[in-house]
Amino acid sequence: MPVVLASHNAHKLEELRRILGPRLEGIELRAYDGPEPAEVGVTFEANALIKARAAAEHTGLPAIADDSGICVDVLGGAPGIFSARWSGPAKDARANVDLLLWQLTDVPDAHRTAAFTAAAAMVVPSAFAPGDADVADAVRGEWRGRLLRAVRGEGGFGYDPIFAPDDGDDRSAAELSADEKDARSHRRRAFEALLPRLRASLGLREG
Numbered sequence: 001m002p003v004v005l006a007s008h009n010a011h012k013l014e015e016l017r018r019i020l021g022p023r024l025e026g027i028e029l030r031a032y033d034g035p036e037p038a039e040v041g042v043t044f045e046a047n048a049l050i051k052a053r054a055a056a057e058h059t060g061l062p063a064i065a066d067d068s069g070i071c072v073d074v075l076g077g078a079p080g081i082f083s084a085r086w087s088g089p090a091k092d093a094r095a096n097v098d099l100l101l102w103q104l105t106d107v108p109d110a111h112r113t114a115a116f117t118a119a120a121a122m123v124v125p126s127a128f129a130p131g132d133a134d135v136a137d138a139v140r141g142e143w144r145g146r147l148l149r150a151v152r153g154e155g156g157f158g159y160d161p162i163f164a165p166d167d168g169d170d171r172s173a174a175e176l177s178a179d180e181k182d183a184r185s186h187r188r189r190a191f192e193a194l195l196p197r198l199r200a201s202l203g204l205r206e207g
Contacts, residue, residue, distance in 0.1 A: 003030065004031075004061050005032060030061070034055060044080075044081060047067035062125065062198075070116055070159045074107055074111050080117075100147070115145070123136045135201040152175055
């Protein structure tokens with residue numbers, strides 16, 4: 001059974017395949033090549049559902065998507081849903097990181113707490129669902145930590161080089177291996193919560 005991964009982000013697609021592939025036996029995870037919808041929601045869940053719904057409508061297939069960002073406590077949860085365009089409309093990851101570091105220059109270490117946040121969403125058209133109606137759902141996952149004062153590490157993407165998880169490991173998320181990050185991340189937590197609902201909506205047994 002095909003399920004569309006509603007993203008054009010190559011890094012995210014790679015991560016989703018690593019997280020979901022072993023847990024969705026018998027499911028073909030397809031990349032999405034359709035138009036990107038405007039992300040006009042005001043929550044991670046709303047934007048994830050917008051992306052999943054657009055992919056499902058374009059392909060006629062079940063679709064899953066996520067929307068994620070970093071939420072800094074001292075900034076009242078910002079950048080939040082604006083994380084990808086924090087420094088402007090160009091989605092410049094390094095400029096986003098540099099701006100956030102500058103904004104937190106004088107913030108003491110004890111107050112540099114933050115959470116990577118992801119909402120995982122699914123839209124299953126009625127033709128694939130056990131019932132006679134489309135199924136749409138979204139859940140959230142968080143990965144708590146603190147923001148470093150300088151970039152560290154060559155792996156990951158986005159804000160990974162300045163995020164140190166709260167799990168006794170002093171490395172940044174960009175210094176973790178792919179397997180280490182996958183085992184802890186906000187995206188992993190969100191999709192683990194979504195998977196039982198996706199299986200049920202597709203009429204699949206728990207794997």
